[in-house]
Amino acid sequence: MDELVEEVAAASNRGWTPAGVPAFERVLDGLVRHAHRDRAGLAEALRPVWARQRLARERLLRHSGSWGVAEAVAAVVSELSPRDLRKPATGAGHYDAPTAVRAVRVREAAAGILAGGIPMLLAAPDGESGVVEPDILLERLRTYRRLGLRPGAADFDQALLRVRPDARWAPAGELGGRAGRRLAAWLANGGLPAPVSARVDEPERVHRRNTWYTEVSPRRILVRDEGLPTGRGDGFHAVFDRIGAATPSATGRYGHGAESAAWLGVLPWHREAVAARRLATLAACADSGARTTARDLPALAEAEAAPEGTAGLALHLALAYGLGAGHAEDRLAAVDALLVLAARRQLNPETLGGELGTLVGIGSVKGNRLTSALRSLAATGAYRTAWSVLRPVLPVVLAGEVPHRNAGELLGLAADCAERRRPAGDTVVGLDAVASAGGSSRRVREARRLRDALRPRQSGEPGEVVAVA
Structure with missing residues (x-):
């Protein structure tokens, strides 16, 4: 007592x-x-x-x-x-x-x-x-x-x-x-069924609050689900109606204010549904200057995952926004969450990298912030994971006649990871064209270094690990 x-x-x-x-x-x-x-x-x-x-x-x-x-x-x-x-x-x-x-x-x-x-x-x-x-x-x-x-x-x-x-x-x-x-x-019946969900591309919208103030809602990638069967019609107390309410649609932008830990306290077996309900709030840490909203990402990563197993799209998107957060503490929280998922073999680097590429392309995630986050990831020794996440992002920053801002930083980090892990057979769309271009900009220099790191090595070349009987 x-x-x-x-x-x-x-x-x-x-x-x-x-x-x-x-x-x-x-x-x-x-x-x-x-x-x-x-x-x-x-x-x-x-x-x-x-x-x-x-x-x-x-x-x-x-x-x-x-x-x-x-x-x-x-x-x-x-x-x-x-x-x-x-x-x-x-x-x-x-x-x-x-x-x-x-x-x-x-x-x-x-x-x-x-x-x-x-x-x-x-x-x-x-x-x-x-x-x-x-x-x-x-x-x-x-x-x-x-x-x-x-x-x-x-x-x-x-x-x-x-x-x-x-x-x-x-x-x-x-x-x-x-x-x-x-x-x-x-x-x-296996408990509460997972909701049917879909990826939603919400366009940028302008909200005119009055004659002198206009608010712009940035374009975002979110996950919409049809809701969970926790309403009165499903035999639940009325207070659970809002727990199961469908996530925001393309015409209704709002966050689910409580932190992920509070949501997981109610739905410990449905972290994907929780991540979907938190996405609009988590996105704000990347595109609207919000602070500390990503600090509970490790709680999502550590949650009981069954029956879902591998992390779903909503959680990968949550990580993507966290890695692109404007404040260092949020990015570090996202890195911690990524490491937890990787250790549990619940991370899909290609899915995460693909969503990051999309978010970088639409401007929701800034290249310098992503570089900072993935450099912190690589500093833990997770070069292979950092490379696997980076590779799908690179075609986005290599594309176009006008160089993408921060392309040199991202390519430099990719080259660092590739030189340490020698990912055999990996290719990057658009890399050869940039590496073969004239000039001495950092973008071109780092592209050449990455191209060389990805080139298959011949037997006996420096850098190859040779087994000794």
């Missing part, structure tokens, strides 16, 4: 919101579990923490809303009544989708505490991955059934979205009741 009280005290200084999804889930589940065992003892320990946050306390009691775990703490210390929880949450319509889900789940937990105590949250993850194992969820449901408790609607729905979709546990229907039957069907 002491550790829980310390975490609640720390959260009280952050708007009652623990830092990160794992901490939030740990604290909320801890409040529920300890209140079930000894609510009086927990209340005594938490009252000094609650009393110190007078302003937050008054705001919470005056205006119901999303204040992290505050409503659950207020329920423990008897500063909240069932009537308070029936008030509509002030400003709830302005929450992003993951925050709205969290707010409803906190209210359910608070209601359970006031009603005499639920033993645990069904949706509490087993570890940092955010996943719930089927056997653990089954045991929790058995406990609820033994105590004659009905699962909270949002808590159970969140548990379904987090449970490992393993059909071997489909006999969960033996539990009986609506929850048992629904879990059995969910596992037998």
Whole structure:
């Protein structure tokens, strides 16, 4: 209990919101579990923490809303009544989708505490991955059934979205009741199906806000999907409607404000759907000067990937925008994410390079920023990966009579990688024409160096590694 009280005290200084999804889930589940065992003892320990946050306390009691775990703490210390929880949450319509889900789940937990105590949250993850194992969820449901408790609607729905979709546990229907039957069907069908998605080329558009201010929305490559079946018609709590809402279409430019980690907290098995919902926001770090929006790319790369396996188009596009971000910290985050995917063998360098080539061609990604990011990648020793990503980009910067800006930098980095890895048989469209051109510009010099590095070596030439018996 002491550790829980310390975490609640720390959260009280952050708007009652623990830092990160794992901490939030740990604290909320801890409040529920300890209140079930000894609510009086927990209340005594938490009252000094609650009393110190007078302003937050008054705001919470005056205006119901999303204040992290505050409503659950207020329920423990008897500063909240069932009537308070029936008030509509002030400003709830302005929450992003993951925050709205969290707010409803906190209210359910608070209601359970006031009603005499639920033993645990069904949706509490087993570890940092955010996943719930089927056997653990089954045991929790058995406990609820033994105590004659009905699962909270949002808590159970969140548990379904987090449970490992393993059909071997489909006999969960033996539990009986609506929850048992629904879990059995969910596992037998492999969990939430991946949405149908498509690549969308959104043209540049001019928005005239008034007579003196015009805003230009740059051309972007995004991924549009048809949505996820998490609505009321699919048996879910109404708050999950927005989680499953279709991604922006070509006529509706908007981002999904919460960070990837918050989205993954709701949809840990669907990082591709999360990446699609974050793409418009991530693109802004490359074409609109936004900062820190790419810092959560490693969380996307590290997420549980099954059943999707290899990263999809949306995640590759997210990486592409991150590698072209305007700020170094965002580019480094993208490099970290790329390395994670490469280590897991979930990266498709040709797909990433192809999308980067498109983004460089339309001006969404600047060549100097991409060079900086891929040079950081190569500095880790990943020359082969850097080359594989660069090669599809090079025809774009080599094409045209007018030299592409930063072509020399990109060609120089490509030559560095090729000289170290000697990619046998690789060719680059347009390289010979530039390398054979007259002049001594950096573009021409680096093109010649790259051409020489790609030339097949004869036996015994310097640079060839010869096996010695």
